[in-house]
Amino acid sequence: MTEIDYDAFRAETRTWLEDNCPASMRTPPATDRSDNVMGGSKFDFKSEDQRVWLERMAERGWTAPEWPEQYGGGGLDPKQAKILRKEMARLNCRAPLIGHGLWMLGPALLEYGSEEQKLQHLPSIINGSVRWCQGYSEPGAGSDLASLRCKAEDKGDHYLVNGQKCWTSDGDKADWMFCLVRTDDSGPKQQGISFVLFPMDTPGVAVRPVPLLTGESHFCDTFLENVVVPKENLVGKEGEGWTIAKALLVHERNMMSSMDDTMPAPPKSLVEYAIEYVGLNENGRLRDQRLRARMVSQMMNKRALDLTQSRAFEEGMAGVLDMRMTSIFKYAGTENIKDNTALLVDVLGHSGFRWDAEEHYEETQRTAAWMNALSFTIAGGSSEVQLNVIAKRSLELPQQ
């Protein structure tokens, strides 16, 4: 390992953040995701500070701290990146940029993309000028993703793509899509899948938002009709898209397992809400014994989950991490958020089911957070699929 002076790095980072993070970017973001910076050509910055903060962080490559410098990344090692995260947390710095480009496509391109593709796409992900969406699921291919049928015909220098994608997160706001298509249906379903990239304004691409339980529609149906995709936009080799898709799912699942970090925390803690909405009895105990017991379990579970993520990191640093262990995080993390948001609305009682953002903004946000979290244990591999993965990969149980 090269000699890096981590204490010095910490000190420099601290000073730089203090000098460069605008004061308004050190306040808690709104709890409804409206302060999230997703980037892309259709994104409107809410404030000049927000724009400046992204610009300054992107200039250092610190929107993607661990990506190589030659593509505009920060070039930090994992320990430095952790120090940066801790220092940002210390000052309550908001994330300058989030999204599918940073979380998913970037890591996949770094691993499987050609040099041209990396140079073309990584810098615009890092500076937030291009926003990406993911074309994976189809009406007939959800948990069984490999049975996807969206067809890409070989037309010499390009593919002609026809089919439908669904659950495309923020498809209506994205500039480009990374998409799984079928280039061959003669063999086993996992073969013959390819991974392609195309701009959302390509003729033949149509997007329709799908309203959810919360009334919001950040998922879309995407219709692809005679969409021309040049062959240089194929990532990896033709027919090897499933390998990339699986690697990318790992990134997605990692991201989802710590979804909490990307969701603004409620303004009060669970205990504060409980004391306010349920109340304590004369012995200082919560009036509702069952809620009290659920709170203890939930708080211990959350603590266990956070500790396990730290432990995995430390084991990784010490070179003793058993990678098989990491398959629990998507399952455990999303189930935990679902339990936590559900517990919070139960603590709020009647007020937990308000649907009146104008008169009761904060309570309505808790209601929305609970309904939103229902999708976390479904998207990116349902909990049931994750349990299959754990049984197969981690426990090496026989397959039928």
Place this chain on the structure above:
Amino acid sequence: MDGFTACPENGNQNLAGILAHSAHGRCKGDLIRQLKGIMESYSNIQGILGMPLVLNEEQRMLRDSVRDFVKDNANVDHFRKLRDQGNGQPYDADTWASLVELGISGICIPEAHGGLEFGYLAMGAVFEEFGKQLTASPLLSSAVFGASLIELAGTDTQKSKYLPAIASGELTVAVGIEEGSHHAPLYTMLPLVESDAGFILSGRKAFVMDGQSADILIVLARSSGGLGDTEGLTLLLLEKDPAGLQRDNVRMVDSRDYADLVFIDAEVSADSVLGDVGEAFDPLVLSLDRARACLAAEMLGGAQEMFDRTIAYLQERDQFGQKIGSFQALQHRAADMYTELELTRSTVMDALSALDEQRDDISQAVSTAKCRINDTSLHIANEAIQMHGGIGVTDELDIGLFFKRCHVCVNLLGNSGYHSERFAGLNGF
């Protein structure tokens, strides 16, 4: 047995590996002292990362040595033999002597008092190995719980008299806390009545771990106050059993050593008080947390072993023409156990680490760990029996021995109700 199967001359590769790190590698008793020196010479990487949740190299080497030793000398078969002999011998004295020689009885005792001060993460690693092999020993009652009370509550004279003897294995201590069927240290009501010679004790301490075999006893009594009061608790150290004290054998499903201590007008001298009269609460709380964290580590080992054996069975047992591990109904339950066990492991490591770092959230960390390992090991114990099917309920299969030990441990030093209550209180609800 000389117990030094761990000597390089005896071909133990792990110890040889450890000693190779050290300039002067003689064995005998010095193992941990040497490890500690190596550890201190390392740069403290973990300081950058925050709390250590992973064993460092020296702690791993210690764990590997203990693992090898107990696998050969204090494994489940040995435990079964001890139980079947039925001669009341709770642990094998020779094996214990060898373990002492390895240094483990001094791991948590300060250097100033003849210990090795190697820390709780290290001790936890030892307990985890004990848990995997059902190794019976007075390590928890004496070298952790008893030693901690003497260290934290005792006078200088008491510390220098007893701690070196506990570290060297000359003496074992048992601690009498409970008076009822549930862990409730604040409900201690054994009255401490002053007399001419000191005090008179009349009453009972129940379910005292290693209470039959221990050389000396520490007993929690009440000098003032009532049920639930933190003030007025007093610890007595009884070097010899006074007249009027009877140790009644208590037989439990885990076949370990427990005793009820029955005092009938037993006279104890004034200098039996450990530390100060009425001031036992603070040392008691920290000592209990140290013992709970180590017990949690033993339970973690037991749970891991039951889990591993069950997964192995799912991989080999055929029914309906296929391995039963290929059935999704069992796969999901196995995956759930695995997830729970990994999450719980982190809380146990954190509790041990909190003790080493003397953090201010020790109580919260320990209650989280004990509560979670209680629930996780019960879950795994029940699933282990169910998934083994009929043979799971036979005495022949070892799973049952782990199952029984697990259930007793769940109730030792606080069940999940106790620790949930405490956790809620610490968090203000």
